Amino acid sequence: MKIAIIGAGNLGLSIAKGVLHSNGATTMYLTKRNLDEIKNFEKYGNVTVTSDNREAVKHSDILIFAVQPGHFQAILEQVKDLLTEKHVVISTITGFSISKMEETIGSDKYIIRSMPNTAISVSNSMTCICSNELGKKRIDLAKAIFNRMGHSLEIPEEQMQAATVICASGIAFWMRLIRATTQGAIQLGFDAKEAQELAMHTCNGAANLLIESGTHPEEEIDRVTTPKGCTIEGLNEMEHQGLSSSLIRGIVTSFEKISQIRKG
Ligand SMILES: NC(=O)C1=CN([C@@H]2O[C@H](COP(=O)(O)OP(=O)(O)OC[C@H]3O[C@@H](n4cnc5c(N)ncnc54)[C@H](O)[C@@H]3O)[C@@H](O)[C@H]2O)C=CC1
Ligand SMILES: O=C(O)[C@@H]1CCC=N1
Known part of the structure; x- marks a missing residue:
């Protein structure tokens, strides 16, 4: 598998680490305008670091785009004449529709839209994917790529924004829950390192x-909650304070924001 990651920023580098972690590529091109921060990836023999997107596209089959939404259109224009039937175009760009991609590169290209998360760097991403009509022929390939780096699910494109909130932003939401549990553990007497170890595991x-x-x-909660015990007492207090409600409201607020960004 010859993979190019166009836009080696937060997500792009997480994907690069996941590809390396899972031995998922024979060659990998990483592109970015300023190469200083990614030069060290060249210590892996099969990785080429460049600011030339066209070079990366020419030498690769699987093209994973991970640039900011405002840059994507221009980059597609820059490389579109190089795209052939060997290429699978995989976008991770939030809010950028398949039809908008087709307007630029044509519907005769294999197009996959994906929403991974940063846990892809440790091969543990929940990644949602969908495709254009032709891309259905490559959806199994895309699933295989993302399943090496976690778990994938094919969804309708209309659910992509909701998937962004649950899976991509979700990493931040779960981190905050783990952090809060850690703070509780410190209050109960564990040192900070141990407290985080207990919380995350x-x-x-x-x-x-x-x-x-x-x-x-x-069902699992029922197994843990002894009648009149400490678990149900703590759990009920969390619910009195709005635990489930605040999570649901936060998720819906993120979703409303992402819908606004898309309209804007
Ligand atoms: N951070 C996350 O957890 C997730 C982000 N996304 C999406 O992935 C995309 C990237 O997000 P981040 O990695 O957070 O952004 P980022 O800003 O960290 O990375 C984008 C990278 O693209 C590079 N770039 C800009 N112009 C370029 C060009 N002409 N050629 C090559 N590289 C160029 C920038 O230097 C930067 O390193 C966004 O569209 C975002 O919506 C999707 C899922 C999760
Ligand atoms: O916060 C954001 O808007 C982007 C989309 C998902 C993760 N980061």
């Missing part, structure tokens, strides 16, 4: 319980 365990067993969260 318990979080990981909770998610894995659901992933491995296929159970519903309330």
Whole structure:
């Protein structure tokens, strides 16, 4: 697999790390205007770092675009004459529709729109994907690429904005929950390092319980909550303080914002 990551910023570099972590490419091109911050990736023998997007496109088959939405159109214009049937164009750009991409590069290209998250750097991203009509022929390939770096789900394009909030912004939401749990653990007497260790591994365990067993969260909660015990007492206090409600409201507020950005 010859992969190019066009726009090696926060997300692009996370994807690059995920590709390296999962041995997912024979060659990888990383592009950015200023190369200083990514030069060190050349220590991996199969990685080329360049500010020339056209060179990266020429030498690659899978093109993953991870630039800011305002830069995407111009970059597509810059490389469109190089695109052939060997290329699969994968966009990670928030709010940039497949039809807008087709207007620039044509509907005769394999186009995948994706929404990964930064946990892709440790091969643990939840990535939602959809495609144009022709891209359906490459959707299994796209799934295989993202499944090496976590878990993927094909969704209708209309749900892409909602997926952005749950999966991409979701990393920030879960981080804040882990941080708050850590602060609670410190108050109970653990030092900061231990407190974070307890919080993050318990979080990981909770998610894995659901992933491995296929159970519903309330079923797992029932197993932990001893009648008249400490868990139900703490849980009910969290709900009196609005835990579930504040999470749901935060998610809906993020979604409203992303819809505004798209209109703007
Ligand atoms: N950060 C995240 O968790 C997620 C971000 N996204 C989307 O991914 C895209 C990138 O986001 P970030 O990585 O956070 O942004 P970023 O600003 O960190 O990265 C964009 C990179 O593109 C580079 N760039 C700009 N013009 C270029 C050009 N002409 N050629 C090559 N590279 C160029 C910039 O130097 C920068 O390094 C955005 O569209 C965002 O909506 C999607 C999912 C998650
Ligand atoms: O915060 C944002 O708007 C972008 C989209 C998802 C992650 N970062």
